[in-house]
Amino acid sequence: MMSIEAVTFARPQLIVLLAIPVILLFWEWTRKGQPLVLPFDNAERGGKGRWIATLVLMANSLPALLLAVAIVLLARPIVHAAPKTERQLSNIQIVLDCSLSMREEYGIQQGGEPYTRFDAAVDSIDSFITARSGDAFGLTIFSKNFLHWVPLTQDVSAIRMARDFIAPENFPDPIWGGTFVSKALDGAISPLSKRGDGDRMIVLITDGESRDLSGQPLRDIVMKLKQANIMVYAISMTDSPIAPGLIEVTRETGGEVFQALTPQSLQIVFDSIDEMKKVEVKAVKPEVIDYFDPFLLPAFGLCLLQIAVLFGLRFTPW
Secondary structure: OOOEOOOEEOOHHHHHHHHHHHHHHHHHHHOOOOOOOOOOOOOOOOOOOHHHHHHHHHHHHHHHHHHHHHHHHHOOEEEEEOOEEEEEOEEEEEEEEOOHHHHOEEEEOOOOOEEEHHHHHHHHHHHHHHHOEOEEEEEEEEOOOEEEEEEEEOOOHHHHOOHHHHOHHHOOHHHHOOOOHHHHHHHHHHHHHOOOOOEEEEEEEEOOOOOOOOHHHHHHHHHHHHHOOOEEEEEEOOOOOOOHHHHHHHHHHOOEEEEOOOHHHHHHHHHHHHHHOOOEEEEEOOOEEEOOHHHHHHHHHHHHHHHHHOOOOOOOOO
């Protein structure tokens, strides 16, 4: 049920016109009129006709009451719905390394089977998009080249179903092999830049040292990311020292780089990113609602009464 605040008026200046029906009612009930004495034989003197006079006065008051209701409706009574909040949208492009090295063992699953880096990354991504339900997600896979697998969308079902299609063994290594992070980041800028509303963020997951994240390509990609107002978080899934270029990209864009060596630590990293980039909620201007309902039924009733009294309930005109 929608809660509402106090009734106000969109045209409060018209309320002053309520003085007119008030004056008419005062005049109707206080005026003396022209008394007329009729010479009926054996008539009793007294106030037996007072209740009829009161009834007629009430009937004569109906036009003034109808005028009052009309003025109130013209003033447009309104209420404001209770203040609402709206989730600030975040546009998050997942950039996932799908080179063959992502098929290396990364721990043991509960059933005793090896847990690969790719499987751990996909599972953590699934948990991440579940935790941030309401944000827009896109998926870019890369190795030597990149491929935008899922465009930015709030319907993340395609990302969840992508596991079997983007597995590293599905791509020929001579064409797909290698790790080119700068190229992948450059490719991820385009879909994010097209989003006019909400924050922009890249979450990069890789297990290799980039061959192109240094020198001029590094400076170029940092400049493009900053111009597009894109924050980069990076996750390294190996125990090798994190590449200086990856550290610079994340630091310059306001993000951070993490190292995760087990599936458990990878999940903790995603939880940390979720905490660092909290869901933002903004207040929305309360909705203005016309509040005519309480006045329509009385107005209808007054109209019916006025029609009824027109059939003869009035003072004689002489």
